[in-house]
Amino acid sequence: MELVGRVAGVALVIAIWLSLLRGRTPELALALLVAFSALAVGAALGPLQEVVKTFARLDRAAGGNGAYLGVVLRAMAIAYVAAFGAQICRDAGQPSLGMTVELVGKVAILVTAVPVFVALLDALWRLLPAIT
Amino acid sequence: MDINLIYRIAGLGIVIAILHLFLSQAGREEQAQMLSLAGVIIVLLWIIQLIGQLFRDVETVFRWW
Numbered sequence: 001m002e003l004v005g006r007v008a009g010v011a012l013v014i015a016i017w018l019s020l021l022r023g024r025t026p027e028l029a030l031a032l033l034v035a036f037s038a039l040a041v042g043a044a045l046g047p048l049q050e051v052v053k054t055f056a057r058l059d060r061a062a063g064g065n066g067a068y069l070g071v072v073l074r075a076m077a078i079a080y081v082a083a084f085g086a087q088i089c090r091d092a093g094q095p096s097l098g099m100t101v102e103l104v105g106k107v108a109i110l111v112t113a114v115p116v117f118v119a120l121l122d123a124l125w126r127l128l129p130a131i132t
Numbered sequence: 133m134d135i136n137l138i139y140r141i142a143g144l145g146i147v148i149a150i151l152h153l154f155l156s157q158a159g160r161e162e163q164a165q166m167l168s169l170a171g172v173i174i175v176l177l178w179i180i181q182l183i184g185q186l187f188r189d190v191e192t193v194f195r196w197w
Contacts, residue, residue: 010135017142024149025168031175032141038179038186039134049193077194081187 003047007040030092041084071116075109082108137182141175 014036021029052073059069082105089098148171155164 010138014138014142017145021142021145021149024152025145025171027168027172028141028145028148028175031172031179032138032145034179035138035141035182038182039138042186042189045189045193052193073194077190081190084186 003043007043010036011040033091034088037084037088041080068116068119071112074112078105078108078112081105137178141178144171144175 018029055069059066082101086098086101089101148167151167152164155167
């Protein structure tokens with residue numbers, strides 16, 4: 001709650017400042033935008049770490065070995081980084097660069113998720129002879 | 133959330149905008165361009181460190197396995 005208030009307030013100030021800077025030095029306005037985005041996302045990572053720790057505890061309580069949770073967390077990290085980079089590129093007036101970043105992020109998540117898919121197929125393969 | 137870097141970038145932006153205005157009014161367009169380039173390079177150096185820190189933070193938060 002406190003974090004949201006601080007980020008929203010600073011974002012208001014930055015928005016006014018950006019409209020001032022954009023007419024004279026657009027490249028520095030973009031730099032200011034990138035710096036604010038990086039700081040805000042970095043500040044949101046602290047609470048996120050608690051969520052990740054909770055998920056890890058739940059996984060241990062459920063008797064998981066951590067492999068699948070690792071895949072999920074890796075996919076989350078890739079998604080966050082790709083969304084951040086794509087949004088910055090879009091703000092810089094280069095939507096095609098942003099789309100490329102998003103595409104690479106999707107491929108990276110797909111590659112990360114392949115072992116889970118293989119494990120699912122293995123489980124099905126073990127299950128099927130028992131039915132027939 | 134370290135707000136000082138934001139203030140530094142905003143202040144540098146305003147200073148460079150004003151100096152750019154002065155230099156271009158004085159008819160020194162090339163020096164004004166060089167000034168803008170220098171400002172962008174300085175800010176880029178700060179931002180690169182910031183982004184590197186952010187990506188390291190993401191890596192440490194999600195490195196649970």
